[in-house]
Amino acid sequence: MHFMLIFLLSVGLAVADGNQTANITFNGFQSANLSLDGVAVFTSNGLLKLTNGTTQEKGHAFYPNPITFKNNSSSSSNGTASSFSTTFVFGIISQYSTLSGHGIVFVLSPTRGLPGSLPSQWLGLFNDTSNGNSSNHVVGVELDTILDREFNDINNNHVGIDINSLHSTVSAPASYFVNNSTDYRNLSLISGKPMQVWIDYNGDEKRMNVTLAPINIDRPKIPLLSLSVDISPIVKETMYVGFSSSTGSLDTSHYVLGWSFAMNGPAQELSVSQLPKLPRIGPKHVSKFLTIGLPVIVVATVSVVASGLLYVVRRKRKFSEELEDWESDYGPHRFRYKDLYIATKGFTDKQLLGTGGFGRVYRGILPTSKIEIAVKKVSHESRQGMREFVAEIVSIGRLRHRNLVPLLGYCRRKGELLLVYDYMPNGSLDKFIYDQPKCTLSWSQRFRVIKGVASCLFYLHEEWEQVVIHRDIKASNVLLDADFNGRVGDFGLARLYDHGTDPQTTHVVGTLGYLAPEHTRTGKATRSTDVFAFGAFLLEVVCGRRPIDLKASPEDMILVDMVFSHWSRGELIQVVDPKLDGDYDPDQVELVLKLGLLCSNAEPEDRPTMRQSLQYLEGVLPLPDLSSLSLSSGGLAFANRERSVSHEGFSDLAISYPSSLDKGFSHSSSAAESIIHVGR
Incomplete structure (x- = not known):
């Protein structure tokens, strides 16, 4: 009886076609019945993990049964869409504190899953030919962490309502209104902290409201987005409800902790205390070994300490890099030389992709995220203008287009500049x-x-x-x-x-x-x-x-x-x-x-x-x-x-000439021969 009570509290479902109601509640997904595809999985502690940290992937999770959105007495083309309500708690965890790989979308779709959809900026919803087609019959609310100019995004941290297209009909920066006032507070979608979303569509008023808030805050009275829209021409008689997510070039994981959905009535409130916890961000707890071993280290002999200090000094010198005050503005765009050294196995010839007139390019795998990268080592002929040049490199790193090789960041060390790119497996x-x-x-x-x-x-x-x-x-x-x-x-x-x-x-x-x-x-x-x-x-x-x-x-x-x-x-x-x-x-x-x-x-x-x-x-x-x-x-x-x-x-003149190894950033290939000149 105790087990059954917990199960009924965590997962509730009732469907009655006669009055067109459907109630779905998942306080965690330990025993959830959802249809998953792509890289979406359930974790052992009951999280719905839409993406698993790999790059350029997508994940879908849909309730397996279709839900009636229009009166049975009406045709699917002319019927009126009924009201619905949903709420869910989500979290996005990225390897960087200020950069992420795309976002999460709550979706109404005529099919379970979204065939033909692409990852990256397409969020697992559409592709370059289907985006904007009225035949999609898709309604979505996106939580997007990338600024895509091709979709007219307002920034890289926004909420938008999408109708058959990733060009959001209306959008706003991620934030919430405080205490029923016009005072609002910004939120970071990639903070790694759980947040709650409420989406309500009123079929009588033809209006959709979207509200966002931290998990420990009561639902704000004023919604973040309010759109006057009749979704009757968009949705079909029956639709599937669920989530879509995707990653781009950065190691990012997208989670849903709990979800509730209802037709013709308010969605059931989630029980926050029952929701599973997101993975920890930052260093893990100190192990017992270090706790017990610390006194031993303290009383170690002077010779061991001296040897250790000498090793540390040599290691620091080996991995030393230049870091000036102005570079603190660029945060995650700067890579540690040590990480790049390990990624490229010490910049060995085995990892060399090619050589050009201004530097060499090496293949590497970042030790923590396992992202494949191409590292270009170049020299800057003058310290004058370095700050301006790095500023331009960081600005270029914010470019987002499906036909661009992402420039992930840089590192400076002993007169060398190292540029870090996404790795392209087929070369130039x-x-x-x-x-x-x-x-x-x-x-x-x-x-x-x-x-x-x-x-x-x-x-x-x-x-x-x-x-x-x-x-x-x-x-x-x-x-x-x-x-x-x-x-x-x-x-x-x-x-x-x-x-x-x-x-x-x-x-x-x-x-x-x-x-x-x-x-x-x-x-x-x-x-x-x-x-x-x-x-x-x-x-x-x-x-x-x-x-x-x-x-x-x-x-x-x-x-x-x-x-x-x-x-x-x-x-x-x-x-x-x-x-x-x-x-x-x-x-x-x-x-x-x-x-x-x-x-x-x-x-x-x-x-x-x-x-x-x-x-x-x-x-x-x-x-x-x-x-x-x-x-x-x-x-x-x-x-x-x-x-x-x-x-x-x-x-x-400062002209770069073609190199016999000018093959781009990939295996059996080399760097473009020209990169930097003092004239910059």
Whole structure:
């Protein structure tokens, strides 16, 4: 009887279709009947763990039976959605105190689980094609810990109501109102502390309210979000209720401690005292061994103490690093040198991914989180400007886009700067298109990579809070993830400036063959110079050739000249990479080649923007007729400028030259050759 009483208190369920009520209560999930998929699991102490600390994963947990949301007398398309109420307690634990990997969503879905959904910024709800579709019939309340500009997120710590899309209909910073007043207090979703959410939909008033508060606070009288919305056209007659969560590049775990749901009435209050505890954050209790052994250590001989001190001094010297007061602002963006040393097994040659003109790249696994990383060791030629440079590196670390290689942070030590990136298992794009690759990318894969790079550059140029100029777009700086999606990496040369301002003149840096003519004259890197490099990138991906091939015949040495020559003779399709063996879409190939020529125009004002380039590739805008633009070899003005490089003092500029090992951040590959110059 005692066991049965506890079970009834912790898990309650009643369904009566006649009056359309459903009551679900889980005070912990020790004996829960939920449908799990992805990485979601129940822990031994009764937590619902939606993600298990692994990166780039998703987890779903749904009540296994569908619940009636519309009157049986009404059709699913025209019926009125009934009222519902739910409350749950959650916790998000990240390896860092100020960074996390995405969030949790309470979901109403027509299916159990969300087939085709993706992790990372998609929160396990949608993908790039389903997001925003009215056919989704999904209503969600997101607790999001990442700022995604592509979804117009307000910040990296917000609550939002989602209707068929991750573009929240309404959202607000995570907070709660105090004592029925307009005074509110902020909350950190990634604090590692349990918090409670209440979601109420009134079917008569057509209004949804969302309230958030710490677990030890009574429910606030004023909701955090209140949206006038009729969900009748969105929900179907029966729906599934549950949770979705996902991780990105950081080790994060998402938990639900308890959950209650009801139709046509208030959800049952959760019993806080019965809820399981979240895992501890921080160091574990001191073991008995240390407690007992401490007196032994105190009375140890002087020789042992002296030896220990000498070992500590040597170890500190081995792992010493520079740390100045201003770096305290950057918190988790700074990695400990000791952790990077252990991760890369002492920066041994076995872990070396490649070597370039400005440094080496090593593969590593962080000792605590087990995240795979790529560590780039570079030198900064001047201490002057280091603070500004690190500030830019940390700012770039806040970029979030599905086609970016995340820059996780940095470390400084003895004149060296170490940049820590997410590891890309398939390495750089160039090793799949040049020479004799083990695996040749198909045309559909190449076209997807091209559109991904275009989308990323559009985000950098126009969608982020500042303008980011990459300054080194090329195939070796485009890395491929496990699914062969293209991700732009190596932001060591990137420049940031505010929207509406002009970029400053700097030393010319970049890679020969991708440098815009005006960049070499003025020293200014602009969005248009990135477009020029993007044009060279388009041609090399389609043709399977580098922009400058010194081994080729004089007429074919400059790739853009060769492509233009074939276009002017009406033989454009003949420049396509022979390794594709004719298996490609001729219309797409022609589109990309012509766009590459447009982007390679010598006059910056005649080049398209990245917004336009992406619209051309997506078929939103028709590509202009090159003949009508009077495009000419002189207009491209590529060969003459590049061939005369030695006569224009080009060799005196800070230009990075292609390395024979320029293969990106992965196994059997190397770093992009250029990273930092004193001119920054």
